[in-house]
Amino acid sequence: MTTLLLWDIDGTLTLSGGAGMRALQQALAREFGIDRSLADIDYAGRTDRYIVSQILLRIGLPDTEANHARLIEAYLLELPQALHNPGTRVLPGVAAALAILAARPDCALALLTGNIERGARIKLGHHGLSHYFKFGAFADDSPARNDLGPVALRRAQAHCGVAFAPERVFVIGDTPHDIACGRVIGARTIAVATGQYPLEQLQPHAPTAVLPDLADTAGFLRVLGLDA
Numbered sequence: 586m587t588t589l590l591l592w593d594i595d596g597t598l599t600l601s602g603g604a605g606m607r608a609l610q611q612a613l614a615r616e617f618g619i620d621r622s623l624a625d626i627d628y629a630g631r632t633d634r635y636i637v638s639q640i641l642l643r644i645g646l647p648d649t650e651a652n653h654a655r656l657i658e659a660y661l662l663e664l665p666q667a668l669h670n671p672g673t674r675v676l677p678g679v680a681a682a683l684a685i686l687a688a689r690p691d692c693a694l695a696l697l698t699g700n701i702e703r704g705a706r707i708k709l710g711h712h713g714l715s716h717y718f719k720f721g722a723f724a725d726d727s728p729a730r731n732d733l734g735p736v737a738l739r740r741a742q743a744h745c746g747v748a749f750a751p752e753r754v755f756v757i758g759d760t761p762h763d764i765a766c767g768r769v770i771g772a773r774t775i776a777v778a779t780g781q782y783p784l785e786q787l788q789p790h791a792p793t794a795v796l797p798d799l800a801d802t803a804g805f806l807r808v809l810g811l812d813a
Contacts, residue, residue, distance in 0.1 A: 586690065586691055586692070586693055586745055586747050587691050587692075587747075587749070587750075587753050588691055588692045588693070588749070588753045588754075588755070588809065588810075588811065589692075589693050589695065589738075589741050589745075589749040589753065589754045589755070590686060590692060590693065590694050590695070590755050590757060590809070591695050591696070591697035591721070591722075591734070591737050591754065591755065591756045591757065591767075591772070592694065592695070592696055592697065592698070592718070592721075592757050592758075593630075593696075593697060593698055593699075593756075593757060593758035593759060593760075593763050594696065594698045594700055594705055594708055594709065595698075595699075595700070595708070595759075595780065596629070596676075596758075596759035596760065596777075596779055596780020596781060597676070597757060597758050597759045597763075597777055597779065597780065598675065598676060598679050598683075598709070598714065599673070599674065599675050599676060599679070599708060599709070599712055599714070600672060600673065600674055600676060600779075600780075601667075601668060601670075601672070601673050601708060602668075602670040602671065602672020602673045602674075603670070603672065604664065604667035604668045604670060604672075604673060604708075605628070605664070605667075605704075605708075606623050606624075606626070606628065607663075607667045607670075608660050608663035608664040608666075608667040609623060609636070609637075609640065609656070609660050609663075610622070610623050611659075611663040611667070612656055612659035612660040612662070612663050613640065613644070613656065613659075615659050615662075615663070616655050616656060616658075616659040617644070617646065617655075617656075619644055621643075621644060623640060625643070626639050626640060626643070627639070629760050629762075629780065629781045629782075630699065630730065630758070630759075630760030630761065630762030630763060631699055631730065631762065632699035632700075632724035632727070632728050632729070632730055632733075633657070633660075633699060633700055633701045633704060633724040634653065634701070634724045634725075634727075634728035635699070635724075635728045635729070635730075636699075637653050637656050637657060638653075638728065640656065641653075641656070657701060660704070661703055661704060661707065664704060664707050664708070665707055665711070668707070668708065668711045673711065673712075674712075675712050675714070676777075676779045676798060676799065677779070677798045677799060677800040678798055678799030678800040678801065678802055678805065679714075679799055680714075681802050682799050682802055682805055682806075683714065683717045685802065685806070687717050689811070691811075692811070693741060693744075693745050693747075693749075694717050694718055694719075695718055695719070695720050695721045695722075695737060695740070695741055695744075696718045696720075696721025696722070696723065696737075697721060697722050697733055697734065697737045697756055697758075697763075697766065698721065698722075698723060698724075698733075699723075699724050699730055699733075699762075700723060700724060701723055701724045701725050702721075702723040702725050705721070705723060719744060720740045720741070720744045721737060721740070722734070722736035722737035722740065730762050730763075730765070730766050731765060731766050731769045733766060734756070734766050734767065734769050734770035734772065735769070735770060737770075738754070738770055751770065751771035751772055752773065753810075754767075754770065754771075754772040754773065755767075755772060755773045755774070755775055755793075755809060756770075756772045756773070756774050756775070757774075757775045757777065758774075758775075758776065758777070759776065759777050759778070759779055759780030759781070759782060759787075760776075760780060760781070760782055761782065761786075761787065761790045763776065764776055764787070764790045764791075764792045765790070767792075773793040774792040774793050774794075775792060775793060775794050775795075775796065775805075775808060775809075776790070776792040776794070776795045776796070777795075777796050777797070777798055777799060778795065778796070778797050778798070779797075779798050779799075784797060793808075794808045796808070
């Protein structure tokens with residue numbers, strides 16, 4: 586096993602049709618009795634813990650562990666239903682790429698996501714993709730996205746028994762935050778323009794490669810330095 590692939594979820598593997606923010610808004614109403622739009626929250630590429638802190642700040646509630654836990658637990662209750670919307674889908678080429686990569690003995694697949702782990706599993710489970718990822722780094726580990734790469738590497742070594750060389754570690758995501766997160770650990774970075782950022786906004790951040798999507802499976806494997 587020589588290659589480690591660390592995947593973002595939202596905008597990279599799947600789109601949720603705004604389910605995350607909808608579930609948080611419903612959770613806020615359910616748990617705190619506050620009916621407020623969250624459209625002004627900067628959430629792309631951020632961690633759930635960071636987003637919850639921003640919500641609590643905007644509505645004037647103390648940013649405490651207790652309030653975090655209340656909002657997160659309510660969010661997890663709302664999320665499965667919120668995912669049942671027409672905008673929820675697996676992005677082009679993702680299912681084929683995961684199936685091919687998971688079957689290769691030289692590749693390990695893991696998550697590097699701003700979702701808390703239970704939220705990540707709900708989102709991926711909705712599409713039958715969770716089984717591809719046995720481990721990862723999540724918002725549970727830190728509210729700061731750039732802290733998650735080292736956590737993912739430690740878990741990869743523990744899970745796989747391999748110290749992956751930096752040049753064979755790939756962070757795959759759809760935002761500049763994913764690119765920065767990969768750079769922290771010396772990984773190669775693949776940016777996909779399937780989220781909120783188009784190609785021309787991702788390219789200035791100098792990822793290893795920028796792709797419109799993952800529909801070209803053979804091309805994606807070439808970027809990874811793998812034979813089709």
